[in-house]
Structures are given as C-alpha cells and as structure tokens.
Amino acid sequence: xxxxxEVLLSPTQRSALLADxxxxxxxxxxxxxxxxxxxxxxxxxxxxRRLPAVAVLPETIEQIRAVLRVCxxxxxxxxxxxxxxxxxxxxxxxxxxVLLGLAKFNRILEIDPDNRxxxxxxxxxxxxxxxxxxxxxxxxxxxxxxxxACSIGGNVAENSGGVHCLKYGLTVHNVQAIKLLTMDGExxxxxxxxxxxxxxxxxxxxxxxxTGSEGLLGLVVEVTVRLLPKPERAQVxxxxxxxxxxxxxxxxxxxxAGVIPAGLEMMDNPAxxxxxxxxxxxYPEDAAAILLCELDGTNEEVSEEIMRVRQxxxxxxxxxxxxxxxxxxxxxxxxxxxxxxxAVGRISPDYYCMDGTIPRRELGRVLGRIEELSVEHGLxxxxxxxxxxxxxxxxxxxxxxxxxxxxxxxxxxxxxxxxCVAVGGTVTGEHGVGxxxxxxxxxxFTAGELxxxxxxxxxxxxxxxxxxxxxxxxxxxxxxxxxMHVHHGEVKFPDLPRF
Amino acid sequence: MSDDHEQQxxxxxxxxxxxxxxxxxxxxxxxxxxxxxxxxxxxxxxGHGGVVSYEPTELVITARAGTPLAEIEALLAEKxxxxxxxxxxxxxxxxxxSPQGGGEPRATSLPRGERVATFGGMLAAGLSGPxxxxxGAVRDAVLGVKLLNGxxxxxxxxxxxxxxxxxxxxxxLMAGSLGTLAVxxxxxxxxxxxxxxxxxxxxxxxxxxxxxxxxAWGRKPLxxxxxxxxxxxxxxxxxxxxQGVAAARAVIGGEEADGDIWRQTRDQTLPxxxxxxxxxxxxxxxxxxxxxxxxxxxxxxxxxxxxxxxDLSAGAIRRRAAALGGHAILFRGHDGVCEVFHPLPPAMLxxxxxxxxxxxxxxxxxxGRMYAEL
Ligand SMILES: Cc1cc2nc3c(=O)[nH]c(=O)nc-3n(C[C@H](O)[C@H](O)[C@H](O)COP(=O)(O)OP(=O)(O)OC[C@H]3O[C@@H](n4cnc5c(N)ncnc54)[C@H](O)[C@@H]3O)c2cc1C
Numbered sequence: 052x053x054x055x056x057e058v059l060l061s062p063t064q065r066s067a068l069l070a071d072x073x074x075x076x077x078x079x080x081x082x083x084x085x086x087x088x089x090x091x092x093x094x095x096x097x098x099x100r101r102l103p104a105v106a107v108l109p110e111t112i113e114q115i116r117a118v119l120r121v122c123x124x125x126x127x128x129x130x131x132x133x134x135x136x137x138x139x140x141x142x143x144x145x146x147x148x149v150l151l152g153l154a155k156f157n158r159i160l161e162i163d164p165d166n167r168x169x170x171x172x173x174x175x176x177x178x179x180x181x182x183x184x185x186x187x188x189x190x191x192x193x194x195x196x197x198x199x200a201c202s203i204g205g206n207v208a209e210n211s212g213g214v215h216c217l218k219y220g221l222t223v224h225n226v227q228a229i230k231l232l233t234m235d236g237e238x239x240x241x242x243x244x245x246x247x248x249x250x251x252x253x254x255x256x257x258x259x260x261x262t263g264s265e266g267l268l269g270l271v272v273e274v275t276v277r278l279l280p281k282p283e284r285a286q287v288x289x290x291x292x293x294x295x296x297x298x299x300x301x302x303x304x305x306x307x308a309g310v311i312p313a314g315l316e317m318m319d320n321p322a323x324x325x326x327x328x329x330x331x332x333x334y335p336e337d338a339a340a341i342l343l344c345e346l347d348g349t350n351e352e353v354s355e356e357i358m359r360v361r362q363x364x365x366x367x368x369x370x371x372x373x374x375x376x377x378x379x380x381x382x383x384x385x386x387x388x389x390x391x392x393x394a395v396g397r398i399s400p401d402y403y404c405m406d407g408t409i410p411r412r413e414l415g416r417v418l419g420r421i422e423e424l425s426v427e428h429g430l431x432x433x434x435x436x437x438x439x440x441x442x443x444x445x446x447x448x449x450x451x452x453x454x455x456x457x458x459x460x461x462x463x464x465x466x467x468x469x470x471c472v473a474v475g476g477t478v479t480g481e482h483g484v485g486x487x488x489x490x491x492x493x494x495x496f497t498a499g500e501l502x503x504x505x506x507x508x509x510x511x512x513x514x515x516x517x518x519x520x521x522x523x524x525x526x527x528x529x530x531x532x533x534x535m536h537v538h539h540g541e542v543k544f545p546d547l548p549r550f
Numbered sequence: 551m552s553d554d555h556e557q558q559x560x561x562x563x564x565x566x567x568x569x570x571x572x573x574x575x576x577x578x579x580x581x582x583x584x585x586x587x588x589x590x591x592x593x594x595x596x597g598h599g600g601v602v603s604y605e606p607t608e609l610v611i612t613a614r615a616g617t618p619l620a621e622i623e624a625l626l627a628e629k630x631x632x633x634x635x636x637x638x639x640x641x642x643x644x645x646x647x648s649p650q651g652g653g654e655p656r657a658t659s660l661p662r663g664e665r666v667a668t669f670g671g672m673l674a675a676g677l678s679g680p681x682x683x684x685x686g687a688v689r690d691a692v693l694g695v696k697l698l699n700g701x702x703x704x705x706x707x708x709x710x711x712x713x714x715x716x717x718x719x720x721x722x723l724m725a726g727s728l729g730t731l732a733v734x735x736x737x738x739x740x741x742x743x744x745x746x747x748x749x750x751x752x753x754x755x756x757x758x759x760x761x762x763x764x765x766a767w768g769r770k771p772l773x774x775x776x777x778x779x780x781x782x783x784x785x786x787x788x789x790x791x792x793q794g795v796a797a798a799r800a801v802i803g804g805e806e807a808d809g810d811i812w813r814q815t816r817d818q819t820l821p822x823x824x825x826x827x828x829x830x831x832x833x834x835x836x837x838x839x840x841x842x843x844x845x846x847x848x849x850x851x852x853x854x855x856x857x858x859x860x861d862l863s864a865g866a867i868r869r870r871a872a873a874l875g876g877h878a879i880l881f882r883g884h885d886g887v888c889e890v891f892h893p894l895p896p897a898m899l900x901x902x903x904x905x906x907x908x909x910x911x912x913x914x915x916x917x918g919r920m921y922a923e924l
Binding site: 163168187188189209210216217221224237239240243245246247248249250251252253254255256257259260262264268279280281282283303304306307309310311348349350351354355356408410411412437440441442475476477478481482483488492495496499503504506508509510511513522523 | 676744909921
C-alpha cells in the first residue's frame with residue numbers, strides 16, 4: 052500500500068479547528084459532515100479513498116489566506132484540490148488535514164489577444180480557456196484528454212500534457228505567470244500578473260519549479276497562460292501496422308525526416324478494439340497497432356507535409372494509410388484516442404493507468420517486455436502511447452473485487468515503471484508521483500537527490516504543511532519500501548551531513 | 551579523462567565548502583561581462599567538455615558543460631538539426647569541431663585566452679536568441695542536468711526524455727541561475743529539425759507601424775521565427791515548409807534581405823551594440839507601447855525584447871519598464887555602478903535566499919553574481 056499512514060485529529064483538536072475555520076469563512080464554505088466530505092474522498096486514482104478532517108471551498112484569495120493561517124495555528128496539513136481528475140493521488144485528502152477545494156475560483160479574468168495571453172483563476176477548466184479565446188482566433192495548446200473537466204491549477208500542479216505537446220509543449224512551456232500563496236500566507240507574483248505578456252522574469256526560474264510541484268510548494272491562485280493563433284488547418288493521418296515494433300520505427304522515421312507533427316499517437320490492438328467498440332472511430336480492428344499523425348499549420352504547409360508523411364508511413368511498412376476526409380472524420384479519429392481510457396473502462400471492471408516515459412528507440416523492447424509481464428502477472432494490458440515523445444500509458448485491466456487483483460495490478464505497474472527507468476526513462480511523464488509512485492521514485496533517484504528535493508520543498512514550505520507525504524518519498528519511506536537507491540553498493544558521501 | 555576531471559571538481563567544491571570560501575565558476579568566459587562581478591577562486595569547467603550522446607531521431611543531445619557551443623551546433627547541423635532557442639555566443643565561434651558524432655565522450659579543451667561560449671555557460675546564463683518567442687527559451691529545451699551542489703554531491707535531475715514529472719523540475723531551474731545554485735556538469739537539451747526553408751524580409755516602417763504590424767501578424771498562424779526593428783526598418787524571418795513560407799511572404803510583404811542580420815543581432819555585432827553608452831535589456835509584454843525614454847532602441851521578439859542604449863538613471867529606466875509590465879537588466883557597461891538585475895520584492899528575495907541555501911548552504915557558488923544577497 053502506498054497511501055500515507057492514517058492519522059486522525061482528536062475530537063477536541065478537530066472541533067477547535069472547525070470553530071476557527073467557521074470564524075474565518077462564510078458557513079457555506081466549510082464542510083464537516085461525512086456526507087458532504089464524501090465527494091472529496093479520492094481523485095482519479097480511486098483505489099485510494101479517505102475523508103479529510105474538514106473540507107473548505109473558499110471564494111477569495113483572502114479567504115484562502117485565512118484558511119492557511121488557521122492551519123498553521125493548528126499545525127494541520129492542507130491538500131489543494133482542483134477538479135480531482137489527477138491520476139496519482141495528489142489530491143487524496145489527509146485524514147488529519149484540511150482539503151482545500153478551488154472549484155469556486157472559476158473565472159476567466161482577462162483575455163488579451165494582442166499579447167496573446169489569458170489570465171484565469173485556478174479552478175477554470177482547461178477547455179474553457181480555449182473556448183473563451185476562440186472568438187479571437189486563439190487557443191490554449193496543452194490539451195489533456197481530461198480537458199473538459201480538469202482545472203488549470205491542477206494542470207500547473209501536474210505539468211500536464213496532451214496529444215499536441217510534441218509540437219506545442221507541456222504546461223510548463225505555456226504558463227507565463229502564476230500568483231502563488233505560500234503556506235506562510237505570502238502572496239507572490241511569479242512573473243508579471245497584472246500586465247502579463249513578457250517572456251522572462253528577473254531571478255530564478257520559479258515557474259519551472261512550481262509547474263509539476265503537485266501542490267507541495269504553494270497554492271496557485273491565478274495563472275496567466277500563453278495563447279496561440281489557431282492553425283489555419285489541421286489534418287490527421289491514420290496508419291495501420293501489423294507489428295508494434297514497425298509502428299515504433301515509423302515514429303523514428305518521421306522525426307528523423309525532420310517533421311515535428313502536432314500530435315503523434317500510437318494504440319495497440321487491445322486499445323484499438325476497446326476504442327472502436329466505444330466511439331466507432333473507424334479504426335482497423337485487426338491492426339496490431341495504429342499511429343495517428345496530425346499535421347497543422349497554414350493550408351499550404353499542411354498540404355505539402357501531408358504528402359511527405361504519407362509516403363514516409365507507407366515506406367515504413369504501414370499496411371494502410373488513411374487521411375481524414377473531412378473535419379468530422381478527423382474529430383472521430385481523435386475521439387477514439389481521447390476516449391481510450393473510458394473505453395477500456397467499459398471492457399474491464401477496473402483499470403490501472405501507468406505513465407512511464409522511455410527513449411523512443413526502446414519502444415519495441417519495452418512493449419515486448421510488458422507483454423511478458425502481462426503473462427507473468429496474469430493480467431491483460433492495453434497500450435496507448437504518446438509515441439512522439441515516448442510517453443507510455445499501459446492500462447492494466449483488473450477487477451478490484453477479486454481478492455489480490457489490485458495488489459497484482461500494482462506489482463505489474465511497478466515492474467513496468469522499473470523497466471522504464473532501466474531503459475533510461477522515467478516513472479512519470481505527465482500524471483505525477485502523488486502517492487502512487489513513491490516507491491518507484493526511490494529507484495529512480497539517489498538519497499542525495501531525494502534530499503535535494505526535500506530541501507527545495509523546505510525553502511517554500513518550512514513547516515511542511517502543504518500536501519505532505521506526496522510526490523517525494525522520505526528516505527525513511529524508501530527504506531520501508533526496501534528500495535533505497537544504492538550506487539555501487541554504497542550511499543553517496545555517507546560522511547556528509549544531510550539536510 | 552573527464553571522470554577524473556569531475557572528481558577534481560567535486561574535491562575543489564568540497565574543500566571550498568569546508569572553508570566557506572567563494573568559487574567563481576567559469577566556462578569559456580564569453581559572458582564574463584554579464585551580471586555582477588564575483589570574487590573567488592576560479593572553478594574552471596572549460597576542461598570538462600565532450601558530447602556524451604547525440605541521437606538525432608530522439609531529438610536530444612547530452613554534453614558536458616565545457617563543450618564549446620560551436621561544436622554542438624556543428625554536430626547538430628550535420629544532421630540538419632539545431633538548438634531551438636538560437637543562443638548567443640558573445641565570443642569567438644571557434645574551435646572547429648572534430649568530425650565524429652556520439653560514441654565515446656570526447657574531451658575538448660578550449661584555446662587559451664579566447665572567449666568561447668560553452669554549453670554549460672549557455673545554460674547558466676539562460677540567454678536565448680531571435681527565435682525565442684516562437685521556438686522557446688533555453689529553459690524550455692532543457693530536459694535534464696547533472697550537477698554538483700554546494701555539499702559536493704553529484705546529482706542528476708530530469709533525463710533525456712521529453713516528458714518527465716518525477717520530482718521537482720530542478721533542471722530548468724538551472725537555466726539563468728548564473729551559477730549561483732550549483733555547478734552544471736552536464737546537460738541534455740531538446741533539439742529540433744532545421745526548417746526546410748528560411749527567408750528574411752525587410753520593410754520600412756515607423757515605430758508605431760512596426761509594432762502594429764507585429765501584433766497583427768502575431769495573432770495569425772504565420773511561420774514567423776524572428777523579428778527586428780531598428781531605425782525605421784522592420785526585419786522578419788519566416789521558417790518552415792516551402793509552400794507555407796511562400797504564402798506567408800505574400801502576407802508580410804517587403805524585400806528579401808540577408809539572413810546574416812540574425813547572427814549579428816544575436817551576437818550583438820551590429821553597430822547599434824558598439825560604443826560605450828550603457829546597454830539595457832528591457833523585457834516587456836509583446837504589445838507594450840514604446841519605451842519612450844531618451845536613447846537609441848532596437849527591438850526583437852515581436853516587441854517583447856527591447857534594447858536601449860541610454861545614460862538615464864537605472865531608477866528611471868526600471869520605473870518605466872515596470873510601469874509597462876516588464877523589467878530591465880543592465881546588460882553591458884555597468885562597471886559595478888548599479889545593480890545589474892531588476893530588484894526583487896522582499897518576499898521574493900527571501901524565497902530566493904532560501905532556495906540558494908537549499909543548494910549551496912555555505913554560499914560558495916558565484917556569490918553576488920546575480921544579486922548581492924545570493
Ligand atoms: C480520463 C482522464 C484522462 C486524462 N488524460 C490526461 C492527459 O492526457 N494528460 C495529462 O497530463 N493528464 C491527464 N489526466 C490526469 C489529470 O486530468 C491531470 O493531472 C490534471 O491536470 C489534474 O487536474 P485537476 O484539476 O483535476 O487536479 P486535481 O486532481 O484536483 O489535483 C492534482 C494535483 O494538483 C494539486 N492542485 C490542484 N489545484 C491546485 C492549485 N490551485 N494550487 C496548488 N496545487 C493544486 C493537488 O493538490 C494535486 O496534487 C487524465 C485524467 C483522467 C481522469
């Protein structure tokens with residue numbers, strides 16, 4: 052089990068906390084009854100559930116600051132929550148802590164088409180930004196499959212990606228300023244928040260550190276994102292392959308030829324079949340793998356590149372290459388890919404979504420080994436894959452109601468992540484560590500590296516009250532997992548004092 | 551051997567940490583003019599060179615900090631690839647690269663006495679060139695680093711893959727940190743294919759017209775990759791597929807011009823950059839109005855970067871920059887007379903101090919290079 056140990060507040064501690072929170076916030080913003088807390092018991096990693104001591108839904112930055120003050124006084128931890136779609140347990144409440152929901156911060160504050168930026172509150176949904184910018188011919192590029200639901204604050208906390216990040220980057224490449232409340236109650240402007248649009252800031256690159264920090268360094272209370280002009284045209288090619296290795300080689304061939312597609316996605320046969328049954332995307336159900344390759348730009352650019360890529364795909368051994376005949380078909384091709392998770396959800400009572408990244412050249416080897424691991428663990432797996440940037444999403448199918456299957460799924464998942472690290476990759480490409488990948492983190496980083504992370508955390512949050520126990524394992528936890536990372540049989544510089 | 555060299559660096563840092571004595575980190579010294587002056591024993595990375603790996607289809611190059619930037623660019627050019635952020639060199643473009651790619655790491659030593667941009671210095675300075683608004687900044691391309699912290703520990707963050715959210719992003723934090731947090735030993739950055747076609751166009755315009763055109767073009771999906779406005783003329787570069795560039799050319803208009811203008815802008819060899827008046831680097835929102843300060847100006851990045859040669863006081867320039875939503879760096883010609891970087895508000899400065907202490911508890915790395923307190 053990865054979840055942090057359950058610690059409860061004593062009834063007197065809890066009622067004192069509650070009294071102070073009720074003093075600080077309007078009554079409608081404080082939730083304390085079990086039935087009101089239930090909606091917050093888990094995020095998208097629903098195998099782990101627990102109720103927070105209290106949940107608060109503040110409406111102003113001043114109210115958030117007041118909540119933080121109360122929590123400091125009571126020495127109680129705080130867990131931020133956006134839309135709760137996170138897949139690694141980042142927003143899992145702590146039973147002795149306050150769950151701070153940002154759902155009410157849902158206003159778009161400003162769209163500035165000349166500077167091509169949008170200034171929004173953290174609870175604004177990802178897709179809502181592009182919808183609001185559409186009137187100006189602009190959009191927000193990172194498009195996680197969960198974009199109709201997930202919040203921009205959550206995107207910043209996880210450094211979320213989407214199917215178009217090969218060309219347009221992750222959240223970190225598209226955020227220009229953040230208003231941050233530290234646990235100490237200090238309101239910091241990271242980048243210019245009031246008149247945004249500049250491309251760099253004085254001092255250290257704190258935007259980089261905050262993006263992907265999983266709610267451990269500060270509360271994101273306002274975000275300025277970069278908007279891009281909508282490409283004149285986007286076109287998608289679908290190529291079918293009789294082996295996943297060949298599809299993998301095609302990816303290298305496209306990139307080697309100097310083409311950076313807007314999106315380059317792969318699905319294996321089980322994922323193709325699940326998606327086809329769900330959205331009738333028109334995928335070839337007998338293919339071992341398909342590639343979806345999107346090209347965008349000006350009309351002329353796309354026309355030129357589509358011919359080139361089509362030829363590259365055919366040369367790489369595709370059994371079939373189709374071009375979406377119209378926008379409706381293009382949308383259908385993508386609907387199958389974007390709906391792959393729920394599609395798999397229909398064919399299996401539960402699924403466990405992994406998120407490792409590997410160097411692309413290792414694709415064939417890794418998929419082959421995942422196949423073997425699937426047999427060893429007695430669980431099926433469907434693979435969807437941000438092929439262009441090497442980010443794998445193996446979906447492990449299991450049934451939590453069958454004794455032992457969840458544990459088997461977790462063991463299988465851990466084996467996949469170890470494999471990703473062994474080939475030079477990472478345990479998480481975009482879903483974050485949360486509570487889920489604490490154990491594999493011990494394998495990816497040395498004790499010194501983990502301690503460096505903790506030192507950075509302490510610089511932002513000396514008392515350690517923001518989302519403690521997530522994202523970076525303590526050395527103690529690594530020892531418990533039995534997974535201390537040891538190089539050449541010795542811990543590095545055992546004689547130096549630790550942080 | 552580079553591993554021995556790394557060990558020597560570790561030992562020098564550990565000795566300095568024990569003694570609490572400052573180290574001045576240097577690569578090829580090409581950016582010695584940038585930032586505040588540092589007093590300390592020299593920690594020399596120029597002997598710690600060599601490309602560790604380069605795989606064109608993975609779009610990643612990994613090299614040691616002392617590798618000459620020119621060597622990296624030449625290696626990439628052999629495969630029709632490039633650094634997306636077009637970094638300035640500010641130094642000799644030598645030495646010539648050795649031909650083989652990848653394989654065994656090569657130790658390269660820099661010619662003595664010459665100022666040569668290195669890979670590590672490029673990252674630590676965090677400066678990007680003309681392509682920045684469209685191709686991203688140095689920090690955007692950073693994928694991973696191997697660094698040496700102030701405790702003498704060798705640590706690796708990030709890696710060679712495009713997407714990686716394991717732990718805080720400490721590799722990007724190194725970009726622009728000017729060696730005040732840690733010693734960069736090695737880094738991996740993302741590379742991009744060179745555009746198939748690239749053309750430069752020039753047209754006459756006054757300052758308002760130029761700004762208006764850039765804003766209008768910026769709102770359209772055009773394959774822009776650089777802009778420059780100076781002295782009544784507006785240069786624009788278009789990069790991409792042949793047909794796309796041809797179509798965009800019809801929209802932009804103007805005469806075809808020599809593309810070397812971008813290298814001259816990047817490395818500041820244009821006449822505008824010569825002379826003694828202090829050179830200010832003012833970062834503003836793209837569409838911000840004219841700086842309107844006495845002195846000569848040259849603007850890049852669609853309007854987001856404005857260079858100003860002016861004898862006005864730092865206070866006057868910084869007040870104006872801040873009022874427009876930006877900040878100002880005294881890039882050249884400061885002679886220690888005033889602060890180089892835009893002052894940080896007290897709470898931000900405190901956070902910066904704590905972050906520095908998290909990497910460099912004894913404060914030995916480049917003390918004062920960025921701010922007196924760091
Ligand atoms: C079906 C499905 C598909 C998905 N597809 C993708 C995908 O394609 N790409 C991808 O990257 N992810 C994907 N995800 C994962 C998830 O949607 C993203 O991680 C998303 O960014 C989470 O946003 P959220 O608002 O739901 O955050 P939450 O789950 O509420 O929180 C996530 C983390 O952020 C912290 N947090 C939230 N708001 C703030 C704030 N304002 N300040 C500080 N910390 C905060 C929380 O404490 C927590 O640690 C998918 C999830 C699902 C369920």
